[in-house]
Amino acid sequence: MNRWRFAFSRRWFGYLAVAIVFAIVCVLLSNWQLARRAEKTHEISLVTDNYDARPVAVDALLPDLDAFDPADEWRPVVLEGTYLTDDEVLVRNRPRGGQPGFEQLVPFRTTDGSVFVVDRGWLPTGNEQDLPDVVPAAPSGTVTVTVRLRPGEPTVAGRGAGEGQIATIHLPELAERIGEPTYTGAYGLLVDESPAPAETRPAAAQRPVADEGAHLSYAFQWLIFGILGFVFLGYAIRQEYRALNADDPEEQERAEKRERRRREKRTDADVEDELIDASR
Known part of the structure; x- marks a missing residue:
């Protein structure tokens, strides 16, 4: 010893x-x-369970303007109304496949008078300016749209945006800009529009990859x-x-x-x- x-x-x-x-x-x-793995597996299960679900009316999942159940993320909902094209904005800093770009957000006034923010898709940054070369117009008149629900994003300190743009999809800020009763619990990624737009629509959102x-x-x-x-x-x-x-x-x-x-x-x-x- x-x-x-x-x-x-x-x-x-x-x-x-x-x-x-x-x-x-x-x-x-x-x-x-x-x-971290538990978070990833939960996200994957949400996509698996909700992404291809049958679309329902928006008020079936969002009974109030500020309501949103995280378990309903990616659920498809159907809305009928008209696009408020004068209030559309571009979301900055949205890379895709290594290419910089924007998301096109267009407020959508439903038949009951409330406004729902629709993300129509992704647009690449132009070759000669920090803006898309073309921003496709949303369909005019009465439109039926199907979207997948997504929660709003928080603000990011110190990140700004130019005229007609927004730094993050912060729904309360968008509601203040629109000035009408607006859904602030969730927004929607566009699936389809009827009637179809006259112009080619922005690139549709991609299905999340199931990778934990x-x-x-x-x-x-x-x-x-x-x-x-x-x-x-x-x-x-x-x-x-x-x-x-x-x-x-x-x-x-x-x-x-x-x-x-x-x-x-x-x-x-x-x-x-x-x-x-x-x-x-």
């Missing part, structure tokens, strides 16, 4: 404390990765790192024990056994390499 007394010194207790703190950090990071990422493997990796901290600590203690007791007969005998085992495991290639090194 006296040979191991060094391992109970203040120095080694300090190393142990570092290993414990490192392990705790690794566990916290592992839990964080598991939480590598969060689970990262979580296991962090746990392994936490365990390896203690393994390394044990290895360091063992190495110092061997150094302090190199003259001990029992330790010398164990060292000779280790060397014999190492030599027995050598391959012919190892022997040849040693002979070549010795001849240089």
